[in-house]
Amino acid sequence: MYKTKILVRFDDICPTMDFNQFLRAISLLDKYKIKPLIGVIPNCLDSDLMIEKPHEDFWHFIKKLQARGYTIAMHGYQHIFESNHRGIVTRRLGSEFAGLPYEVQVDKLRKGKAILSSHGIETDVFFAPAHSYDENTIKALSVVGFKYMSDGKSPKAYMWHGIKCLPCKTGGCPKIRNASNYTAVFHAHEWVRPEKAVEYDRLVDLLETHSNMIVSFEEFSKQRCGNRWGQKLLEKCFVHYQAYIRPQLVKLYFKILKQ
Template identity: 25%
Template structure:
């Protein structure tokens, strides 16, 4: 009789453990407690906006409008393409040809948004190339950005995450920190662990809640592990379906405030 009772208790405990785990996975984000048992505020996520180019001017404005609702300029990095997709458009979307867009970027800078580098032309796997080619592209990119008033660049996000050892060496020699999905690679070659993910790749309106649950779970886990959390978005992608609804809900939860 005692054995049966013990077996029953073990089964009940196992079921409760599974249920608790499921509830925890889908629970809203709450900061982990400090040593005194009180909730601590973690460093807020960085928002990384890829593909910043005049080609996506209207889409970028929509993204900025959502970020501004939560005063998120100081935690947002705009990764700029100096000359977008020369394979298909030539120099049509070069920053030089769009002073209105350049002025807009400077306005965003003054408001706290950070401007950094996202390749040169953003052609297919652009930086999966030789050291010499990468070095030339970086020289051209930084020279163009400097000529337009965007000096002191410190971050480089490779298009499509495509790199090799040769191109990486050229980037680091330009004193740029490389942003990847799991690592920051510093100019001295050391690596810092990060969590950098995109949750809005052509999601439908009916997927917002599920994607938000996953993102908040990831943020909670990264915070508990002491890993900086970055959220990537692409103009022209996040603007479709439920993307901006996700971004707004994510920021509302993280910032702990209602839409202003």
């Protein structure tokens, strides 16, 4: 029988984040002995993430988490969007990578990796801000020394230019239905916003209900790969459904309810 595997992922980890909210997450994760994937922004310049004064012990804090079994991913470079492209798997305009020349993307990735290395943090895992990347991003990741990307929208992992693209089909906490590989994505700093407070409750529910299915990144990354062309076709279908078909179905549903 196929075993369901769930990876817990936290985005937007940086020196100026809301530490209290992230510490709430860590407390929950510790309770259930969960080791997540956390995306660290090497040189964050995103004004939306300038929530607190820079924590001087940030990099020591990250190294301690890594020593405890957390997997560190590089989450972009500066987390600012200088391209107006959508990328491959999202319909949202704006990207730190997609649409930029290959050489520019290589430079960003090398600079980000160098910053992490300067603080004693080595990683071969990457995911882009806003889930936005293109084929040049994948090529650049391979050249710079990455091996994994957590942003694919396909049912199964697939290899592309030497990078293992791992399933991350939702931008939040997925509904666990069929036996599959799921990535649950959380942004702890958003929990203070009334409309986003429910995301904390969803993390609680996920840990209480499915903790036996939650695995480390090391185990999650060992999943078998599907055929690249088949998975990319399914990925395109999924992106098209999410962007165009699902919104119309939702409108139709509520229209019927009003009748």
